[in-house]
Amino acid sequence: MTLKGRMALTMLLAAAGVLALFVATGWVFWADLSPEERLVFEPILSPRSGLLGAMVVLGMVATVAVVKSLHERHVAVPAKLAEDARTLLTAEQSRRLVPVGARETRQFVKIINELADQRQGLQDHVEQRVAEARRTVEEEKNRLAALMSELSQSVVVCNLDGRILLYNNRARLQFKALSEAPGAAGGGEIIGLGRSIYTVMDRHLIAHALENIQHRLRKSAVQPVSNFVTTTRAGQLLRAQMAPVLGAGDTPAERPVSGFILMLDNITKAIENEARRDELLHTLTEGNRAALANVRAAAEMLDYDDLDDALRKRFRGVIRDEVEAMSKRLESSAAEFADSLKARWQLEEMMGVDLVAAAQRRVENQLSLRTKVEDVDESLWVKVDSFSLLQATTYLASRLSEEFEIRELRFRLSAKDQLVHFDLIWSGQAMSTETVMNWELEPMRFAGENSPLTVRDVIERHGGEMWLEREKVRHRAFFRLVLPQVAPQEELEESEVYLKSESRPEYYDFDLFSWSDKGHELDDRLLTELSFTVFDTETTGLNPSKGDEIIQIGAARILNNKVLQSDTFEQLVDPQRSLPPESSKIHGITPDMLVGQPTIGKVLPAFHAFAEDTVLVAHNAAFDMRFLQLKEEHTGLRFDHPVLDTLLLSAVIHPNQDSHRLEAIAERFGVTIIGRHTAMGDAIVTAEVFLKMIPLLAEKGVRTLGQAREAAEKTYYARLKY
Numbered sequence: 001m002t003l004k005g006r007m008a009l010t011m012l013l014a015a016a017g018v019l020a021l022f023v024a025t026g027w028v029f030w031a032d033l034s035p036e037e038r039l040v041f042e043p044i045l046s047p048r049s050g051l052l053g054a055m056v057v058l059g060m061v062a063t064v065a066v067v068k069s070l071h072e073r074h075v076a077v078p079a080k081l082a083e084d085a086r087t088l089l090t091a092e093q094s095r096r097l098v099p100v101g102a103r104e105t106r107q108f109v110k111i112i113n114e115l116a117d118q119r120q121g122l123q124d125h126v127e128q129r130v131a132e133a134r135r136t137v138e139e140e141k142n143r144l145a146a147l148m149s150e151l152s153q154s155v156v157v158c159n160l161d162g163r164i165l166l167y168n169n170r171a172r173l174q175f176k177a178l179s180e181a182p183g184a185a186g187g188g189e190i191i192g193l194g195r196s197i198y199t200v201m202d203r204h205l206i207a208h209a210l211e212n213i214q215h216r217l218r219k220s221a222v223q224p225v226s227n228f229v230t231t232t233r234a235g236q237l238l239r240a241q242m243a244p245v246l247g248a249g250d251t252p253a254e255r256p257v258s259g260f261i262l263m264l265d266n267i268t269k270a271i272e273n274e275a276r277r278d279e280l281l282h283t284l285t286e287g288n289r290a291a292l293a294n295v296r297a298a299a300e301m302l303d304y305d306d307l308d309d310a311l312r313k314r315f316r317g318v319i320r321d322e323v324e325a326m327s328k329r330l331e332s333s334a335a336e337f338a339d340s341l342k343a344r345w346q347l348e349e350m351m352g353v354d355l356v357a358a359a360q361r362r363v364e365n366q367l368s369l370r371t372k373v374e375d376v377d378e379s380l381w382v383k384v385d386s387f388s389l390l391q392a393t394t395y396l397a398s399r400l401s402e403e404f405e406i407r408e409l410r411f412r413l414s415a416k417d418q419l420v421h422f423d424l425i426w427s428g429q430a431m432s433t434e435t436v437m438n439w440e441l442e443p444m445r446f447a448g449e450n451s452p453l454t455v456r457d458v459i460e461r462h463g464g465e466m467w468l469e470r471e472k473v474r475h476r477a478f479f480r481l482v483l484p485q486v487a488p489q490e491e492l493e494e495s496e497v498y499l500k501s502e503s504r505p506e507y508y509d510f511d512l513f514s515w516s517d518k519g520h521e522l523d524d525r526l527l528t529e530l531s532f533t534v535f536d537t538e539t540t541g542l543n544p545s546k547g548d549e550i551i552q553i554g555a556a557r558i559l560n561n562k563v564l565q566s567d568t569f570e571q572l573v574d575p576q577r578s579l580p581p582e583s584s585k586i587h588g589i590t591p592d593m594l595v596g597q598p599t600i601g602k603v604l605p606a607f608h609a610f611a612e613d614t615v616l617v618a619h620n621a622a623f624d625m626r627f628l629q630l631k632e633e634h635t636g637l638r639f640d641h642p643v644l645d646t647l648l649l650s651a652v653i654h655p656n657q658d659s660h661r662l663e664a665i666a667e668r669f670g671v672t673i674i675g676r677h678t679a680m681g682d683a684i685v686t687a688e689v690f691l692k693m694i695p696l697l698a699e700k701g702v703r704t705l706g707q708a709r710e711a712a713e714k715t716y717y718a719r720l721k722y
Contacts, residue, residue, distance in 0.1 A: 006075075011067050077100055080657070090696050090699055095669075096113045154171035154266075155168045156171050164193055190609070193557075195613075206242075206260075213242065217255075224243070238264050238265065239264070240263065283333070353380075356411045359394075369406075380485060381486045382420050382484065384483055388458045399439055404429050406427070410423075418484075422482075423481075430477065440456045459481065464484065531560075532614055532644075533615070534683050534690060535555035537628075551589055553607055554678065569607060569610045571597075571598070572597040574597045576599060608639070616642065620645065643709075646693065652700065652715060653700065662682065662685060666689055671685060
């Protein structure tokens, strides 16, 4: 029975007791009177029976008030303080108890708060020492993170179950490109800490590669790696190199394999280029074979002296037509082959402003020549061999400095059509076209550097051009280097910035090497071992059964008791119905924001994949789950994941608290609310609150998923239906 129920029962019993006391006293008093005395009292009491009844009721009310006051003072207040103290002890150590109740109780609360302050001080001291001890380890991890982020190759580290333990940003972007999910939600369902690599790759292929590696380890191979090529569900070709992660041991053969590293390259375009070149060669050889046979036959016929003029003219025409066709075929093949060669040249994409900055540094450092920048379009990206291009730039600057004694060189960067104009500008003496050609064709030698390449070689490698141009009005001239332009690379969102210090630890979870869910039923698993998808939905209204629809889903994952802030799912949804203005006032989503967004039929499969192999958690989960379950028939998906509700769990932990709203729970646990009534904001707050609940549930003996669900189902709020 709850505390409120016990209080109500106590008041009822007290009132009944007072009534019984009055009745018993009256009966004893009346029984003790003699018949004569009763005759005297009866006329006195009968007219005053109403007054006696009122006195009895007044006595009952007074007794109930006293009992209620005593109950609140000596039972309710201590019970609530006990819950707050338990929260302080287990979940929110910065929380302090509010002094209430009797003077002695308030003094007791003061002592508890002083002890809490003392413990906080000791913990701060210990945490400081621990932080210092971890600093070295953290620096090592940061170096690894920096190395990983700089790699142009995708790197994914997995445990033996295929669960992803670590990945770099290149892998995130590459996997996102493989995703078939819509918009901002794309990619989150196939890459993330704890997710399975088998979502992308065949399990048997990985097992076979691991077997090869273990065979090489047993033979003490110098490089125990395995290489293979595989096809993804999206039809992309991935070339993979797998290397083992070894445990402790005296020799490599004794060190057990605890996981593996995959280095991935998407070779789809390379294979396509190879296929195109093969087709080109085939067309060139087979196409010309028939043409040569025709030419040879026609030439042999022309050797006959008795051939009449008409046939001679016809055979000459055959030779002319076939040779022209061969010539066109050769020219076309030569052009396509040149394009293929350019595609194979290892050019790198970089921002134009970075190229200009690098050229400035190089010219100033090597030539001691002053430089300036004018009119640089910072949005431009170029595809260049930056080393050879900077060599050419510095070479031209050195010749200008030595032969024309210029004192300043300016850089300009602009775009025209699909090309970028990189200008080297100077003021001074005019230059002849012949001099420019000589500079272009001479090997580059300057400031102690020698290169067999010429400026023209460098320009041709980029498929570009260079020329001299004069600005007569301003008495200056410039070299214009025309370079290929590329589309800007995708800017990383703040949540994706790999080197952001507070987000970096989320990419590391080496404890997962020892984590496995094989052979365990989820109900028997400890809450601390499970991974969770904490989610929230925003809707057009509160009646899912009467046509209201989801307009936004936000979700975050919890793995190893950490909220993965960067492993999230957030997507607006076109509800295909009107959005009531009163609904917009709550969540701030307006009808124009939903124009062009995917429908629920496209979003739910991605969310289902995002939540795969996890326990769903939500605040007032019955509401959100009802919306999902109503779509099961339409989408063919089953949301049969285990579900936990933080509202019900709050009632389990704090049965004596007045409110179990998300704001009230967050306030009790000291969780800062950001973005309330947005799907992602509420999902993050719910996740933080849920993590605070786990140790409090353990205090009550609720440690496994099954125990948590059983305890939640017994609460009053579990009766709510949608």
